[in-house]
Amino acid sequence: MTDTETNPETDGGIDTGTGTESGYDDDSRGGATPVPIADPQLSADARERVTAILEDGRLADGPEVRAFEEEFATYCGTEKGVATSNGTTALHAALEAVGLDDGDAVITSPFSFVASANAIRLAGGTPVFADIDPETYTLDPADVRRILTDRDDVVGLLPVHLYGLPADMSALCTIADEHDLFVVEDACQAHGAKVDGDRVGTCGDAACFSFYPTKNMTTGEGGMVVTDRDDVADRAASFVNHGRDVSGTGGYDHVALGHNFRMTSIAAAIGRVQLERLPQFNRARRENAAVYDEELADLPLETPTVPTDRRHVYHQYTVRTDDRDALAATLAERDVGTGIYYETPIHRQPAYETVSTAAAQLPAAERAADEVLSLPVHQGLSAGDRRTVIEAVRDHFTTQ
Numbered sequence: 001m002t003d004t005e006t007n008p009e010t011d012g013g014i015d016t017g018t019g020t021e022s023g024y025d026d027d028s029r030g031g032a033t034p035v036p037i038a039d040p041q042l043s044a045d046a047r048e049r050v051t052a053i054l055e056d057g058r059l060a061d062g063p064e065v066r067a068f069e070e071e072f073a074t075y076c077g078t079e080k081g082v083a084t085s086n087g088t089t090a091l092h093a094a095l096e097a098v099g100l101d102d103g104d105a106v107i108t109s110p111f112s113f114v115a116s117a118n119a120i121r122l123a124g125g126t127p128v129f130a131d132i133d134p135e136t137y138t139l140d141p142a143d144v145r146r147i148l149t150d151r152d153d154v155v156g157l158l159p160v161h162l163y164g165l166p167a168d169m170s171a172l173c174t175i176a177d178e179h180d181l182f183v184v185e186d187a188c189q190a191h192g193a194k195v196d197g198d199r200v201g202t203c204g205d206a207a208c209f210s211f212y213p214t215k216n217m218t219t220g221e222g223g224m225v226v227t228d229r230d231d232v233a234d235r236a237a238s239f240v241n242h243g244r245d246v247s248g249t250g251g252y253d254h255v256a257l258g259h260n261f262r263m264t265s266i267a268a269a270i271g272r273v274q275l276e277r278l279p280q281f282n283r284a285r286r287e288n289a290a291v292y293d294e295e296l297a298d299l300p301l302e303t304p305t306v307p308t309d310r311r312h313v314y315h316q317y318t319v320r321t322d323d324r325d326a327l328a329a330t331l332a333e334r335d336v337g338t339g340i341y342y343e344t345p346i347h348r349q350p351a352y353e354t355v356s357t358a359a360a361q362l363p364a365a366e367r368a369a370d371e372v373l374s375l376p377v378h379q380g381l382s383a384g385d386r387r388t389v390i391e392a393v394r395d396h397f398t399t400q
């Protein structure tokens with residue numbers, strides 16, 4: 001594994017691990033066990049910036065949010081950023097902005113946090129599930145092609161960069177071009193991940209991020225749409241602010257129906273500090289993953305596969321084994337937090353019983369749901385924490 005970053009730079013939604021979400025890193029855990037599955041690192045700088053916002057008094061949408069949008073878009077290598085209240089609203093706004101109409105079908109992954117498909121439904125569309133690639137857990141381009149030969153109502157693709165690993169964007173974007181489909185990337189778990197040297201967010205029409213506390217960077221709750229398309233940025237910015245005319249004077253001209261999906265200035269202030277630290281956080285995650293790759297290589301489990309064109313940022317370090325539940329139990333006994341992302345694929349969720357292709361057979365997603373287990377890989381891990389995790393996993397397999 002190589003890290004091309006040179007400057008010092010959970011899930012899935014809800015943290016099902018046993019860890020706490022202790023806050024500021026100047027009073028951190030100090031390497032003591034238990035080892036949580038997630039541990040957001042906030043700094044004294046974030047506290048100072050939030051205090052400054054409280055003193056300033058402009059708590060809602062304002063200059064701090066505009067500055068965060070610009071800085072996050074620059075980080076991603078895109079022209080525009082539109083801040084939102086969370087990752088789900090970012091996806092919803094992006095889908096509206098690329099022109100999803102009621103009843104349109106969008107192909108997505110069944111092996112994701114439910115928000116990926118919920119956003120399609122909330123925007124009036126119908127999620128159609130294609131199976132995942134069993135090695136990378138991301139949307140399988142071959143299955144996408146199979147679906148496109150059967151249906152003519154598909155208008156877009158919503159690939160998910162699961163666990164911090166980008167989907168096969170070069171194959172998916174080729175398919176999108178051939179079939180004239182939009183591509184909205186669900187990058188909610190993949191801040192700073194790369195495809196062919198470019199950060200995610202630059203491949204599709206728009207990409208959406210979440211800043212939930214378990215993610216590689218956080219604002220508490222928050223989200224962002226990034227895009228190179230001015231029209232998409234304008235429509236998303238309007239949609240998250242009750243359809244207000246973005247070209248206007250800031251008055252009450254509402255040119256379309258919209259929501260209040262705005263980010264607060266407090267969230268943006270935290271986000272700006274977290275963004276400065278994201279390269280360092282991602283480097284720590286990648287270093288932790290490299291140690292696990294090496295130390296777990298001889299065990300009867302599969303460590304993450306990273307295709308050569310992609311840079312993984314390890315939102316999760318997910319292993320797979322048919323002994324998953326027993327391994328999770330051993331780690332719980334050893335006070336090591338783990339997470340199963342996701343035990344029930346979206347097509348089998350009760351809320352999806354009536355949704356198109358919900359009953360479909362999606363064997364790779366089904367198998368992954370039975371076998372995956374995420375280990376703590378976050379930037380708050382000490383070398384001692386890593387050792388605790390490695391020894392617990394090794395003991396599980398070697399003392400059986």
Ligand SMILES: Cc1ncc(COP(=O)(O)O)c(C=O)c1O
Nearest residue numbers: 012013086087088113115188210
């Ligand atoms: C893949 C994926 N998509 C969408 C979301 C939704 O983000 P949020 O929880 O910020 O609404 C999440 C977050 O948990 C996610 O992991």
